Amino acid sequence: MLPNKGAQAGSTEGITNSPKATNRSSEVISVVRGYIARDLLQRIDLKLNDTVRLIEEGFLTSLQTVDLVMFLQHHFQVEIDPEEVNEDNFGTLASIAALVESKLDE
Amino acid sequence: MPRNVFQMIPHRLGERKMAPNPLDEIETSPQASGDFSASSAPVHGQPDQHKVELATFEQGLQEQVFNLYAEVFGAAASSAFRARWRWAQQENLYPQDTYKWVLLDRNRVVGFLATIPLSYSIKGATLLAHTPCDYMVHFSYRFYGIKMMREFFRATENCVTCDDVTATIKVTQWLGAKQAGMFFRYVKILDGRSLGLHEGWERVPSVLWSPVTRTVRLVDRLRWGVMGKRDTVRPIDEFDQRFDRFYHRLSHSVPITVTRDVGFLQWRYGSDSPHAGRGIGVVTEGDGELIGYVIFFLSGGPSYIGYILDLQVLPMDNTEVAMALLSYAVEQLRRNGAWSVRYYHLASPFTIPDRLLRWYGFIRRGAHRLMVRFRDNQWAAIAENQNNWNYSYGDSEASHASK
Numbered sequence: 001m002l003p004n005k006g007a008q009a010g011s012t013e014g015i016t017n018s019p020k021a022t023n024r025s026s027e028v029i030s031v032v033r034g035y036i037a038r039d040l041l042q043r044i045d046l047k048l049n050d051t052v053r054l055i056e057e058g059f060l061t062s063l064q065t066v067d068l069v070m071f072l073q074h075h076f077q078v079e080i081d082p083e084e085v086n087e088d089n090f091g092t093l094a095s096i097a098a099l100v101e102s103k104l105d106e
Numbered sequence: 107m108p109r110n111v112f113q114m115i116p117h118r119l120g121e122r123k124m125a126p127n128p129l130d131e132i133e134t135s136p137q138a139s140g141d142f143s144a145s146s147a148p149v150h151g152q153p154d155q156h157k158v159e160l161a162t163f164e165q166g167l168q169e170q171v172f173n174l175y176a177e178v179f180g181a182a183a184s185s186a187f188r189a190r191w192r193w194a195q196q197e198n199l200y201p202q203d204t205y206k207w208v209l210l211d212r213n214r215v216v217g218f219l220a221t222i223p224l225s226y227s228i229k230g231a232t233l234l235a236h237t238p239c240d241y242m243v244h245f246s247y248r249f250y251g252i253k254m255m256r257e258f259f260r261a262t263e264n265c266v267t268c269d270d271v272t273a274t275i276k277v278t279q280w281l282g283a284k285q286a287g288m289f290f291r292y293v294k295i296l297d298g299r300s301l302g303l304h305e306g307w308e309r310v311p312s313v314l315w316s317p318v319t320r321t322v323r324l325v326d327r328l329r330w331g332v333m334g335k336r337d338t339v340r341p342i343d344e345f346d347q348r349f350d351r352f353y354h355r356l357s358h359s360v361p362i363t364v365t366r367d368v369g370f371l372q373w374r375y376g377s378d379s380p381h382a383g384r385g386i387g388v389v390t391e392g393d394g395e396l397i398g399y400v401i402f403f404l405s406g407g408p409s410y411i412g413y414i415l416d417l418q419v420l421p422m423d424n425t426e427v428a429m430a431l432l433s434y435a436v437e438q439l440r441r442n443g444a445w446s447v448r449y450y451h452l453a454s455p456f457t458i459p460d461r462l463l464r465w466y467g468f469i470r471r472g473a474h475r476l477m478v479r480f481r482d483n484q485w486a487a488i489a490e491n492q493n494n495w496n497y498s499y500g501d502s503e504a505s506h507a508s509k
Contacts, residue, residue: 055249058246058248060249061248061249061251062243062248062249062250062251062252062255062273062277063272063273063276063277065249065252066252066276066277066280067276069280070280082252082256082280082281083256085252085256086253087158087249090249
């Protein structure tokens with residue numbers, strides 16, 4: 001797991017397409033996938049792939065999205081502005097991971 | 107009032123609980139299968155995420171909004187919503203400041219959020235603050251409720267909302283509102299039949315409730331043999347200029363309050379309001395000036411709930427007059443057939459002490475949270491302190507749905 005922003009920022013700076021960045025992306029997705037299935041939906045059997053449409057399929061309501069944002073902020077030590085909570089950034093696990101990674105790289 | 111801000115749905119106090127809150131968490135995923143390892147193909151009837159847009163409400167969308175309300179809350183609630191629309195949205199005190207938004211999937215209305223602008227007096231200054239109201243989102247579009255609430259907080263300077271829905275409160279807090287205080291609901295049983303409405307008690311034979319009713323009435327008489335004073339309260343039919351003078355004194359006694367002048371009272375409890383059938387009781391001084399008033403309302407069946415919508419006294423620690431007004435309202439509601447009475451209470455130096463409510467047989471049952479967001483730090487500091495507030499159930503959007 002990615003414990004915090006500080007631990008990751010130095011290791012991935014400027015190499016977003018490197019294997020390390022890919023590994024980090026996979027790890028972020030894994031964390032988010034686990035949180036949505038286990039904590040938000042309470043369905044540990046749920047298998048979400050990276051591109052399943054979380055909004056269209058009804059996995060994220062307003063409340064669940066706010067819970068997810070709070071989790072991301074706490075877990076990854078990043079700040080997510082309400083303006084960034086939109087269908088582009090929260091549409092799929094991959095897009096959420098991209099948002100988190102962009103924050104970790106800041 | 108969902109929410110409330112969110113329910114901001116006739117989320118709100120009491121009856122609003124009867125309707126589903128679009129912000130409530132779904133208990134299960136809408137998908138029956140647990141396997142989403144395969145990429146999903148577009149599904150007919152589901153939202154196209156890039157087509158759901160926020161727009162300002164236009165009159166031509168009104169019928170669609172009514173239909174959405176019926177779909178989300180049911181036909182009966184929609185009728186009440188339709189009946190109060192003109193009063194709440196077009197002929198309120200600040201129609202030019204009454205913002206309304208819709209969510210559109212192409213041309214279809216899938217979400218709606220309105221506002222109630224009210225004037226507040228804060229340390230002598232007068233500010234406008236908005237309350238979100240009649241929030242609703244079609245079940246399939248619940249993610250997009252955030253768009254409307256974000257716009258609400260962006261468009262308004264100040265916000266006051268009173269809600270009991272966890273989802274509403276959480277989203278509101280996330281968008282910047284702070285909890286100002288707990289707005290407790292106190293209930294007093296007048297008729298044993300009201301107990302029979304509770305889950306698990308339906309099978310108790312109704313004949314057994316009569317002794318409960320008689321006992322409560324007897325105990326209330328004994329209580330008032332001790333307290334007295336109830337006969338100092340006089341009924342009146344309309345709000346007159348004395349209420350303006352009373353409010354002028356009130357606003358100098360309390361740090362923050364709704365501007366409850368005669369204009370507000372005539373609109374809020376006027377002939378077009380949901381509470382046109384309200385009763386008013388007043389206590390006056392020798393010169394006829396008000397030293398207190400109470401406004402109350404009886405809902406229809408099957409629960410016959412009486413509501414204390416507003417109760418004010420001056421000076422504000424005059425608990426003898428406050429209890430006389432409360433007792434008067436309870437008695438009037440009892441005579442008119444109320445099975446129970448609800449009094450919502452934000453504890454502060456300007457309200458009846460909790461111990462007196464309990465002594466009079468009121469039991470605390472649930473609470474709402476008063477949430478505020480004032481852009482100016484000076485006003486925010488005052489508004490975020492429960493001890494500064496004078497707030498009544500009738501001030502809340504939630505009360506609009508109490509019928």
